[in-house]
Amino acid sequence: GYIPSAEECNSHGTYQCGICKCDKNYFGRNCECDASTPWGTGTFDDSTCREPNTSSICSGRGTCHCGVCQCNERDNVDEIVDGKYCECTNFLCDRHNGLLCAGPDHGECVCNVCECKPGWKGPACTCEDSQENCINP
Numbered sequence: 001g002y003i004p005s006a007e008e009c010n011s012h013g014t015y016q017c018g019i020c021k022c023d024k025n026y027f028g029r030n031c032e033c034d035a036s037t038p039w040g041t042g043t044f045d046d047s048t049c050r051e052p053n054t055s056s057i058c059s060g061r062g063t064c065h066c067g068v069c070q071c072n073e074r075d076n077v078d079e080i081v082d083g084k085y086c087e088c089t090n091f092l093c094d095r096h097n098g099l100l101c102a103g104p105d106h107g108e109c110v111c112n113v114c115e116c117k118p119g120w121k122g123p124a125c126t127c128e129d130s131q132e133n134c135i136n137p
Contacts, residue, residue, distance in 0.1 A: 001016070002014050002015065002016035003015040003016070006020070008020060008030060009021075009022065009030055009031040010026075010030055010031050010032050012026040012031035012032075012034075013026060013030075013031035028066065032065075032066060033065075033066035033067075034066075046064040046067075048064075048067040048068070049062075049064035049067065049068070049069050049085065050085065051085045051087060057069075058070075058071065058085055058086040059083075059085050059086045059087045060086075061081045061086040061087075061089070062081065062085075062086035069083075069084065069085055069086050071083070071086040072086070074091075076091075078090075079091045083111065087111070087112075088110075088111035088112060089109070089111070089112055090108075090109045090110065090111075091109060092109070092112045093109035093112060093113060093114045093124070094114055094123045094124035095124060096124045096125075096126045100114070101114035101115075101116070101124055101125045102114075102120070102124050102125045102126045105117065106120045106124075106125035106126065107120060107124075107125030
């Protein structure tokens with residue numbers, strides 16, 4: 001038998017014998033892309049998956065699917081890659097003594113930059129706000 005508007009086909013196709021036959025204007029293994037998705041000559045146009053003036057697809061941290069970046073998942077579930085172009089991480093920040101942003105008491109890694117807690121500043125949140133003397137690495 002066959003299932004019209006099947007969930008397996010994202011409700012945009014008929015499911016038969018383990019395969020989706022997509023409705024008009026839909027394509028992809030599971031009919032997940034619509035015809036408004038940009039295309040180039042014979043290949044998928046991945047320009048919507050690149051930051052302006054760069055050649056890296058999804059910042060090298062994801063895959064382009066139907067013109068949208070799907071960011072890679074990390075083995076460590078606490079490490080997150082996100083952003084429109086997978087350009088942001090919570091683990092690629094400056095470190096001090098092996099700790100991101102000198103540790104949770106000093107700062108937090110947000111989109112590859114340390115956001116320092118009150119009382120701390122500097123690229124790795126190692127400088128006390130009240131003094132000009134930084135902690136030596």
